[in-house]
Amino acid sequence: MDYEVVVVGAGPAGCLAAKYAAKNGAKTLIIEEHASIGSPVQCAGLLSTNAIRECEIAPDSKFHPIDGAFVYAPDGRRICISGGEVKAYVVDRRYIDRTLALNAIRSGADILMRTRAVDMKIHKHRRILYVTIEGEPDTIEADVVIGADGVQSRVARSAGIGRPETVLSGAQIETIYDFDDARFVEIFPGSCAPGFFAWAIPYQGSARIGLAVRSGHAWDHLQRLLSRHRVVSQKRGAGITDLVIGAIPIGVPRRTASDGVLITGDAAGQVKPTSGGGIYPGAVCAKIAGTVAAHAVMDGDTSAERLSEYDKRWRAVIGRELVIGKKINEWMAHLDDYRINRLIEVLDDDELLDMITRYGDMDHPSVVLRRLLMNRKSMGAFLKMVLAR
Template sequence: MEFDVVVVGAGPAGSMAAKYAAKNGARTLLIEEHAMIGSPVSCTGHISVKALNECELPEGNFINKRIRGAFVYAPNYHSIPIDGKRTMTYVVERKIMDREMAKAAASAGAEIWVDTAVRSVKKVNGGVVLEAVSEGKRTEIPAKVVIGADGVKSMVAKSAGLGRIPHVCAGIQVEASYEPRDDEFVEVFLGQRYVPKFFAWAVPTSGDCCRIGLNADSDAHMYLDRLLKEHEIVSKKARGTVDLIMGGIPVGTLKSTVTDGVLIVGDAAGQVKPVSYGGIYMGTRCAKIAGEVAAKAAIEDNVCSARLKEYERRWRGEFGRELAFGLEFRKIFGRMTDEDFNEAVTALDDPEILDMITQYGDIDRPSLLARQFFKLSTKERVWRFVKLFSRVFF
């Protein structure tokens, strides 16, 4: 059977793309290389309220915890509370959530195959043919359009000639017994000794457990071990570490996410925030566009690059500026010394500034808060903060 749209990868972006392709009338197949959707997990499972809304799931048994804020620790252990005063994020079980999203795609009309790994994508007249191994047997899957949602090492993108993500960092975490300062707050840790160019976290889950982890360009295991054993706060509270997970996180996007018969979405496209390194909100938003465009192009029997470019225009129109801001912020953040972080946290420790962060802080669109900072730049502490960032940038 020839499908109109085949989606490779049954993570949140892939399932959403399949759902929207099916909803728009396409004969849709969603394939997953692993035997079980949602396994193995390679994500902290800390997502915003907006991200869950974009997943189009009701609150369910996959939610472990509701989070309203964060304690941010400078390298000198001075901390500030960022209190959203309402539920701002959720801690979820990704295995369950991913499966619920795949079920929603099936309910919309998508067929699902698991234990099916794509080896290559060949362009043919009027579409593509996927060469795959399904349940141990070689098979060919003809389609008009393929949507690659197969992660940072996307075989679909590489095989279609769209290249690789410009940079991939590592995310690593353990689950451990850990008494959080407040179980409605995550804890964020800064400092070159433990997380050069990035940040570490302790995210409450259920019971007395937290997910403790960090991002790193290299030596991720070494930095996590150092955090758990030497950090003045973490080392005193983390006990009985279990369930080590690790995954790649894209930094930057593909130059193009479209070619004849092919669209790339989610982590495979680099649709991840360069400030918080979360990808579910942006990935699912872009996946809806991808599913819609792919379905309509397939039904029209016009799957050339020029037709599919609608997807690229629309998703970059919505997120291009935010991604550009995030990448510039990442450069500045990466240049900051421990002394810079200490100064920044001290400068932000002001009731008026913290109220502004509460009002305008948006984990999915951090540029909104940045604009408010410049409006308050006549305030001495904000001016200190702006001058600090300007010094690091220039």
């Protein structure tokens, strides 16, 4: 088999990269190791309105609208961040992934299921992908390979491209939960989820309750959250209808392009470090990857230098936000419960909550951070909080 662009992985990033490679004139193939698109699901399905737009999918009546969030301090105090309008949707990831795959096919990409990339080599300026198709060894030649093969990216490893700096471990169940308002997600920072946070996300009468942690086993922490957390243990119902275990990369590698290879999505650590959300940044970057790959093929130059245009372009659009998000994530990861209680206490102020509501943006946290840092009241309170005890 011979293609101009081969995309490894039919997740959201892979399907969007393939759509844009095909749309820009490249003969494109997606390979996916699983037998069906979108499963197993490793996602809470919370997508900002920006993310839905970037995925080029129209909101569906089955999407569950979200207007805001309740953030609970470890001591039980909670603040409400609400925009009074739909900020995000909770979706069925299988539906999203399958729609994106169909859109890629409609744009001209081919797709091969049960096809796993196992290795990759360069031969006469072309990439040779060693694959198994339904278990049988085979090869596929390509001018450019786009690795959209998730956090454990084999393509990134084969191409000698760096890996995400940190990988969080995540776990989530689906169950019944007594939401005060089913248009609000609930967020629980603190020692219940060391280094990150826990969440309860409403979806059509049930809840996705999960967490991610920097160290230790997410599943152990989740069991403790469900049985002992002062809020979650009281609001959850009995029974579990679904279980998700997965990894969340934090921190992008120094380069995401090499000779004949680009990496995108989770494979490139293109995930918001403040929330673990990967669909929005992955979509933004994957579309650039597909476009640059196709143009490079048309120009007959798929060298690392030519493909580094991808690296420059995605960093110009979203790189700064990911760097600032990582700094926020690292700062939050070092706060103990006492300081998180003080932080929520500081933020529980009409003026500051109004500012967060007005400028808060799930995908661009730097906007509200800048406002808070410029505000004398919040800066004074933050300093007091940091110096406390």
